[in-house]
Amino acid sequence: MPATVLVGAQWGDEGKGRVADWLARESDATARYAGGDNAGHTVTVGEHKFKLHLIPSGIIHPSMQCILGNGMVINPIRLVSELDMLAEQGIDISPRRIHVSARAHIITPGHLELDGAEERARGGESIGTTRRGIGPAYRDKAARTGLLAGEMIDPEAFADRVRAAVQQASRLLVDYYGLDAAPTEGLAEQYCGAARRLAPYVTDTVALLHKMLEAGQRVLCEGAQGTLLDLDHGHYPYVTSSSATVGGALTGLGFGPRYVDRVVGVAKAYCTRVGNGPFPTELNDEVGERLRRAGSEYGTTTGRPRRCGWLDAIVLHYAVRVNGLTELVLTKLDVLSGLDELNIATAYDVDGKQTTAMPVDTSVVRRARPICETLPGWQADISGARRLQDLPENTRRYIARVQAISGVPITMISVGPERDQAIRT
Ligand code: IMP
Secondary structure: OOEEEEEEOOOOOOOHHHHHHHHHOOOOEEEEOOEOOOOOEEEEEOOEEEEEOOOOHHHHOOOOEEEEOOOEEEOHHHHHHHHHHHHHOOOOOOOOOEEEEOOOEEOOHHHHHHHHHHHHHHHHHOOOOOOOOHHHHHHHHHOOOOOEHHHHHOHHHHHHHHHHHHHHHHHHHHHHOOOOOOOOOOHHHHHHHHHHHHHHHEEOHHHHHHHHHHOOOOEEEEOOOOHHHOOOOOOOOOOOOOOOOHHHHHHHHOOOHHHEEEEEEEEEOOEEEOOOOOOOOEOOOHHHHHHHHHOOOEOOOOOOEOEEEOEEHHHHHHHHHHHOOOEEEEEOHHHHOOOOEEEEEEEEEEOOEEEOOOOOOHHHHHHOEEEEEEEEOOOOOOOOOOOHHHOOHHHHHHHHHHHHHHOOOEEEEEOOOEOOOEEEO
């Protein structure tokens, strides 16, 4: 059973890129199953920092096959620049190793304009999207009016379809939102050029994946965003528009659960989120500011400062259940060094009642006050630790508590951004 699914156990930005980079060493292929260039995965290799938004992190491994699955929404212009960026850094970007599903959906400039217009119209109730056109593109997919990546094999016809889609979006922009129409000048040439460039990568990735899986090759299914941003299981409507949980890997790549033998959840040693929506353990004080500074908590895609808070056991436990996690990776533990005390929320107080379950209603989560367990912190710099024994006693106590709360083994802990700054347990 050769597939591993990697999911975010919180609100995204858990450090899945570097975990994917680690798991890729034992894999033959890495496949992205959901989302688009709203994701930002950073992998640091020596002096090189790779900021990836669409192409799976496995690309850095020379023999790896990389798949952009049917569950994704792809902005062709951004994909071309990402390929160019990788080529400039000496990475092999040949279509022999990068495969784009013919059934992935295309993000057009109309989607980008609509994302912005909708966010502005929501005003104080805005979701805080990345403005990459994700929601409008998935809406067209569900409405059966979307453009497929497979259409890029006829670049001229594809460019005409993009122009028509932008004109359609402009009707909404002008008539409903009272805004200017999206510009179409030069659009056909630009998208025709992008399609010519990308057509060699477009293929039937479902057939390709089945061939690999049936041959016993290991596939790493790389998730984007996180459990609390999942369209079905997150804090709706403050979510992304795709399935960021384990089920998304199966529909977003096209194979059944019998192939999956590992579901790896990634959680930060504390919590962060970008965008709006409830965040019970958020710290709007100097501890939150310190976590932001020490953890460089600024969005890879938008540069927005991330909201920071204590680890939330209700969130972790929920992620374990919704995804059927078989193990957990704890990232950025080094960021907690230097704090006298650490808190973990183990229950919520909702209108005077205590609960340890994730409330189904987002407005209830908004009212939830965290009830925290306090653990002693540690002062030592742990970024040089490579074994559990190298860590201070209080650090080991914190890890043990997180493991007990989540109920699944912690198999890796990161203590810094470099590839080797990790502890395998
Ligand atoms: P969208 O995916 O751009 O529509 O944004 C919807 C919500 O998901 C917003 O709160 C975003 O900040 C959040 N989001 C989307 N992608 C990511 C990600 O990769 N990391 C963290 N948050 C994300």
